[in-house]
Amino acid sequence: MTIPDAPLRIAVIGNGFMGRMHTHAWRTAPRFFPLGREIVPVVLVGRRADGAAAARDLDWPEYATDWREVVGRADIDVVDICTPGDTHAEIALAALAAGKHVLCEKPLANSVAEADRMVDAAATAPGVALCGFSYRRTPALAAARAHIADGALGEIRHVRAQYLQDWLSDPDAPHTWRLDRDRAGSGTLGDIGAHSIDTAQWLIGDDIAAVSAVLRTFVPTRPPMVTQAGIGGVAGAGERLPVTVDDAVAVTARFAGGALGVIEATRLATGRRNANRIEVNGSLGSVAFDFERMNELEYYRADDPAGAQGFRRIQMTEPEHPYAGAWWPPGHGLGYEHLFTHQVVDFVRAIGGDVDAAAPSFAEAARVQRVLAAVTESAANGAVMTPVHRRDDEGRAS
Structure with missing residues (x-):
């Protein structure tokens, strides 16, 4: 038994x-x-x-x-x-x-x-x-990573990522802890830019080696919050509070393996609710993803016949796609909350000894932290190209 x-x-x-x-x-x-x-x-x-x-x-x-x-x-x-x-x-x-x-x-x-x-x-x-x-637990991105690891895109040349939100586009949106450097560490950079950095490194299996970056705060003060709701809330009267973090970040990056990266993140992109996008271009093809269409992956093969070339839209709801088989019939899409369920699943499996599920480790997450630090340093020094410093005991991204 x-x-x-x-x-x-x-x-x-x-x-x-x-x-x-x-x-x-x-x-x-x-x-x-x-x-x-x-x-x-x-x-x-x-x-x-x-x-x-x-x-x-x-x-x-x-x-x-x-x-x-x-x-x-x-x-x-x-x-x-x-x-x-x-x-x-x-x-x-x-x-x-x-x-x-x-x-x-x-x-x-x-x-x-x-x-x-x-x-x-x-x-x-x-x-x-x-x-x-x-x-990382989005079926489309997990499938894209598998394709890249299998060599389907050939030599990786470009990684471009955007994370666009607009919940702070109103200058009178209330102040939250996410706008306080002492509590949040950074603003848009750490809140959503960190996702783009992690996804980019994880997706192609390579570390960002150096960055040139600009940080910008567009709204320097905001009214106090009286009621919290989700990540925002309701503003009240009183003295406006200082915003001590960035509103937006723009980064050019050089990966250790030679690929060129462009990363942009903002919480002031009017009309963009949660546009977490990434595209990878290789010598043999490309993949593209936008979380606002999270159940789709765009895939391009450079060896398709000339008259049939173009990005194809793959619905990521088949049982063969990562995580999808546990849910609904094909074509019945997943939502934001499912990523956290998948995260719990992998975490529990990691506790049970599944090595493949045990990611991202704290060591992998610390590699993202080092990129955040290099971005901050570069921006403070006038966007000069700044190396991402690694510990001597660190390996490449996995």
């Missing part, structure tokens, strides 16, 4: 937008994927006044306000960190020291020094530690 693995008992730290999304994922994953073990949500942790109500709404058995007490509890196996960046390192280090498995939202930390401490702790801790770059 096969004895099933012991249940995984979950604590989610943070009861805002991401905490709610991760809660949904933990509850959904075992209902659609064979995980081989029971998932037991135990406690939601937060500091917001409405946290207890949120815990009840999300059907958490328990709500707590002190994460320090929770991470050391014997009845917790997994600590899932969904808090602002200034708390990631402290919580993750404590959880790893307590022997827990750790899932940490991106970016990994607010500095390279913090990220390195997290990498070193994860390397010797008994638990599995992964970072939540959720877009």
Whole structure:
């Protein structure tokens, strides 16, 4: 008789937008994927006044306000960190020291020094530690990566990525923690630009070696927030608060293998709600993706007959596509929330020993952190080409 693995008992730290999304994922994953073990949500942790109500709404058995007490509890196996960046390192280090498995939202930390401490702790801790770059779990991007790894695009020459949002395009949109450097580390760069950087390196299996970058803050002050809703909220009266992070970033990048990259991210692109786009051009073909059409992948083959050349649209809803077979009949698309469910699935499988599912590790996420640091340095020095410094023990992207 096969004895099933012991249940995984979950604590989610943070009861805002991401905490709610991760809660949904933990509850959904075992209902659609064979995980081989029971998932037991135990406690939601937060500091917001409405946290207890949120815990009840999300059907958490328990709500707590002190994460320090929770991470050391014997009845917790997994600590899932969904808090602002200034708390990631402290919580993750404590959880790893307590022997827990750790899932940490991106970016990994607010500095390279913090990220390195997290990498070193994860390397010797008994638990599995992964970072939540959720877009890796989009079926279309996972399929594109497989095609690139198989050589379908030939020599990779160009990677161009855009992440365009508009939720801060109104200059009177309220101030949030995402606009405070002390809490967020950076603005658009770390919030959404980090996704583009991670996707680009992961997609082609190569590291960014050097960058030239410009950062710009278009709206230097914003009104205070009186009510939070999602990532934004409702503005109130009172003195406007300073914005201490970037609104937009533009980067040219050189990959270690020779490819040229162009990366742009902004939260002020009027009319673009969540246009996370990437295109890779190689000597034999190209792939292109836009998250606003997340169930599609565009694919071009240079060896098609001259009269039939052009990008083809592939619907990524077939059972043969990554993750898609666990869901709906072909043609019935997935949504944003499914990426977080897939992330939980891979995290649980990694805990069970599946090496292929154990990504991105803290070490991979720290490589993104080093690119963020190089972008900031380049922008501060007038957009000069700046190398991305690597640790001596770091390998190439995987």
